Amino acid sequence: MLELQSIRLTQGDFTLSADCVIPAGARVAVIGPSGAGKSTLLSVIGGFETPDAGRMLWDGVDLTQALPHERPIAHLFQDNNLFAHMSAAENVGLGIRPNLRLTEAEKARVTDALAAVGLSGLEGRRPAELSGGQQSRVALARVLVQEKPIILLDEPFSALGPAMRGEMIGLAKEVSERLGATMLMVTHDIADVDRFADLVIWIEDGQCQPPRDWGEMKANPPQGLKSYIGT
Amino acid sequence: MARRIFPIALWPGLIAAALVAALSFGTLVAVALRAESFSALSEFDWMAVRFTVAQALLSAFLSVAFAIPAARALARRSFPGRGVLITLLGAPFILPTIVAILGLTAVFGQSGFVSKLLLWAGLEPISIYGFHGVILAHVFYNLPLATRLLLQGWGAIPAERFRLASSLHFGPSEVFRHIERPMLKEIIPGAFTVIFLICTTSFAVALTFGGGPKATTVELAIYEAFRYDFNLGKASLLALVQVVICALAVAASLKFRVPQMGAGGLNRVVQRFDAMTLRTRVVDLFWIVAVSLFLLMPLLAIALRGAAGMADLPASIWGAALRSIATALGSAALAILLSLALALSAMRWRGLEIIGMSSIAASPLVMGTGLYIVLFALTDPADWALPITALVNAVMSMPFILRALGPALAGAERDYGRLANSLGVTGLNRLRLILLPRLRVAMGFSAGLAAALSMGDLGVIALFARPEAATLPLQIYRLMGSYRIDQAMGAALLLLGLSLGLFYIFDRWGKHRA
Numbered sequence: 015m016l017e018l019q020s021i022r023l024t025q026g027d028f029t030l031s032a033d034c035v036i037p038a039g040a041r042v043a044v045i046g047p048s049g050a051g052k053s054t055l056l057s058v059i060g061g062f063e064t065p066d067a068g069r070m071l072w073d074g075v076d077l078t079q080a081l082p083h084e085r086p087i088a089h090l091f092q093d094n095n096l097f098a099h100m101s102a103a104e105n106v107g108l109g110i111r112p113n114l115r116l117t118e119a120e121k122a123r124v125t126d127a128l129a130a131v132g133l134s135g136l137e138g139r140r141p142a143e144l145s146g147g148q149q150s151r152v153a154l155a156r157v158l159v160q161e162k163p164i165i166l167l168d169e170p171f172s173a174l175g176p177a178m179r180g181e182m183i184g185l186a187k188e189v190s191e192r193l194g195a196t197m198l199m200v201t202h203d204i205a206d207v208d209r210f211a212d213l214v215i216w217i218e219d220g221q222c223q224p225p226r227d228w229g230e231m232k233a234n235p236p237q238g239l240k241s242y243i244g245t
Numbered sequence: 246m247a248r249r250i251f252p253i254a255l256w257p258g259l260i261a262a263a264l265v266a267a268l269s270f271g272t273l274v275a276v277a278l279r280a281e282s283f284s285a286l287s288e289f290d291w292m293a294v295r296f297t298v299a300q301a302l303l304s305a306f307l308s309v310a311f312a313i314p315a316a317r318a319l320a321r322r323s324f325p326g327r328g329v330l331i332t333l334l335g336a337p338f339i340l341p342t343i344v345a346i347l348g349l350t351a352v353f354g355q356s357g358f359v360s361k362l363l364l365w366a367g368l369e370p371i372s373i374y375g376f377h378g379v380i381l382a383h384v385f386y387n388l389p390l391a392t393r394l395l396l397q398g399w400g401a402i403p404a405e406r407f408r409l410a411s412s413l414h415f416g417p418s419e420v421f422r423h424i425e426r427p428m429l430k431e432i433i434p435g436a437f438t439v440i441f442l443i444c445t446t447s448f449a450v451a452l453t454f455g456g457g458p459k460a461t462t463v464e465l466a467i468y469e470a471f472r473y474d475f476n477l478g479k480a481s482l483l484a485l486v487q488v489v490i491c492a493l494a495v496a497a498s499l500k501f502r503v504p505q506m507g508a509g510g511l512n513r514v515v516q517r518f519d520a521m522t523l524r525t526r527v528v529d530l531f532w533i534v535a536v537s538l539f540l541l542m543p544l545l546a547i548a549l550r551g552a553a554g555m556a557d558l559p560a561s562i563w564g565a566a567l568r569s570i571a572t573a574l575g576s577a578a579l580a581i582l583l584s585l586a587l588a589l590s591a592m593r594w595r596g597l598e599i600i601g602m603s604s605i606a607a608s609p610l611v612m613g614t615g616l617y618i619v620l621f622a623l624t625d626p627a628d629w630a631l632p633i634t635a636l637v638n639a640v641m642s643m644p645f646i647l648r649a650l651g652p653a654l655a656g657a658e659r660d661y662g663r664l665a666n667s668l669g670v671t672g673l674n675r676l677r678l679i680l681l682p683r684l685r686v687a688m689g690f691s692a693g694l695a696a697a698l699s700m701g702d703l704g705v706i707a708l709f710a711r712p713e714a715a716t717l718p719l720q721i722y723r724l725m726g727s728y729r730i731d732q733a734m735g736a737a738l739l740l741l742g743l744s745l746g747l748f749y750i751f752d753r754w755g756k757h758r759a
């Protein structure tokens with residue numbers, strides 16, 4: 015399980031505070047108004063920002079000072095998830111070895127991962143030669159080979175149309191199930207939450223609420239969520 | 246706070262910065278320690294100081310003055326060949342000085358086309374040696390630069406402003422007063438000081454066209470104190486004088502916003518309703534034709550007369566050409582290595598970039614003098630002629646390379662830094678797999694630039710080289726000196742081909758598959 019213990023991070027006049035526990039294997043949607051601190055929360059968990067106070071633990075191990083690649087975390091960012099000068103296979107291969115010197119067995123894993131996301135035969139294509147949806151699939155294939163127990167998604171599919179986004183969220187869900195990973199996804203869209211999440215973290219003005227069951231939260235929403243959805 | 250992750254080791258950049266600082270500032274110390282007292286400056290030396298400043302002022306003034314109507318004509322006319330002409334305006338930057346000098350001689354010299362025209366009209370031919378020649382060559386080099394800088398200024402004026410002007414029934418004089426003059430006021434001081442600075446340190450022009458009490462620059466005086474009297478104390482003193490002139494010019498340029506040479510804003514032609522009259526059309530046509538002829542005729546002359554001279558080049562030319570190619574490749578490699586190391590570390594310490602840029606205010610001849618003094622204490626400097634030429638030229642090209650690499654590097658890190666950090670792609674892997682591929686275009690251009698610049702060097706090499714181990718520009722200078730003009734033209738065409746060829750190959754490599 016992932017524990018955020020009294021985390022505080024101040025940036026100018028914005029302060030993020032989080033104090034919560036996320037059970038292992040959960041699929042958590044992070045929602046809240048623009049500027050509430052959703053991306054900042056993921057940056058702290060990912061290790062791109064160091065909190066001013068508090069600790070982060072995974073299965074009891076303190077990771078507060080660990081560098082991003084030392085954490086048991088795979089990422090999908092808002093954009094630039096693929097290196098434009100590398101083929102799909104190379105982009106996936108980086109998830110196995112950062113020097114890209116792969117053994118035959120590892121190359122086979124790359125091919126299998128690309129097949130698992132439905133991209134058989136497109137190993138040699140560069141991102142520019144792939145559609146937006148296919149690019150998302152390559153990035154998900156990399157998450158698959160990284161085999162990390164935590165996956166963070168910061169609105170990675172927001173540039174896709176609604177149908178394609180739904181498809182990708184379904185695929186991301188499959189990937190997390192296959193790996194048994196804990197998944198946190200920032201999103202704006204309640205339909206995404208319905209499709210994907212069992213737990214929801216509501217953030218408003220930097221205040222990060224503990225995760226609640228989505229069904230229960232819909233039945234009994236916090237005041238901010240009511241005006242956010244507009245009901 | 247944002248975690249600062251530095252994916253690349255810092256020490257290569259620190260070494261590069263130390264080397265550049267040693268060359269830019271360390272050589273000054275060597276020069277200062279060796280210099281005679283200022284009272285040792287003769288009347289002749291003071292004349293050199295006056296000439297240096299006077300010719301630079303006049304060259305800068307003429308370049309900017311001619312550039313104003315030329316840039317205006319380019320800004321408001323679209324015609325076939327406009328793009329080619331604008332590209333050509335960038336060419337003098339990598340054109341070896343000696344080639345330009347020979348081209349100008351072929352057109353404006355005693356037996357040149359212009360002199361024949363003047364004689365035919367019953368007028369005295371102009372003399373290309375002395376004051377006139379120095380000014381002519383400097384305007385040839387800097388008029389295109391000034392034109393490009395001003396053209397960018399025109400390109401930066403929003404088209405809406407000209408539309409507004411036409412709806413307000415502005416005539417050409419109102420457009421000039423309300424729209425163009427404010428832009429010129431902003432750009433001209435910077436352009437003027439940049440050209441002034443370039444003209445105070447352009448050694449090769451003074452070496453070939455200058456000389457004698459009336460047309461000797463400080464740099465030429467340094468060279469003469471070195472080469473003819475072997476008076477290192479005097480040479481060092483003059484080097485300090487040169488540094489003072491450069492420092493004053495740089496101090497002046499800091500007051501103004503120095504325009505940056507970029508690719509933006511050159512290709513836009515704004516429809517101008519105020520410039521439809523026949524008179525403005527004729528004026529613009531005149532300037533476009535005049536500037537094109539001024540730029541193209543010397544190059545054309547080199548091509549025509551050089552092709553004839555290629556047939557009987559002396560054997561020494563081929564050895565010199567090989568030495569030049571080796572020096573150019575070495576210089577390009579050094580320049581890329583130093584600039585890359587510096588640019589990577591400058592992501593963490595911005596100050597390092599300023600050190601890399603510092604050579605923009607340095608005089609290569611002063612650097613050469615300092616290095617000569619240091620090496621002279623240890624060994625025979627002539628043994629080091631080619632490596633020193635490569636190194637000094639590498640450092641001199643760094644300001645331009647850093648300006649190309651810096652933004653490309655920042656862009657690569659902005660786009661991919663987080664992803665690479667999350668995947669643990671750091672250190673050499675980061676360089677090899679992510680940064681170098683992303684920097685390829687900028688590196689190809691930079692390597693081409695460095696190779697072409699050092700290929701054309703006729704400064705440091707003149708201080709160091711033995712007669713039998715000259716580079717191509719130096720060998721051409723010697724052929725000129727012994728009046729073997731046709732052979733010199735042939736060799737100049739070879740040099741031009743090699744410089745442009747190296748630039749083209751590197752630039753092409755960078756753009757390949759990018």
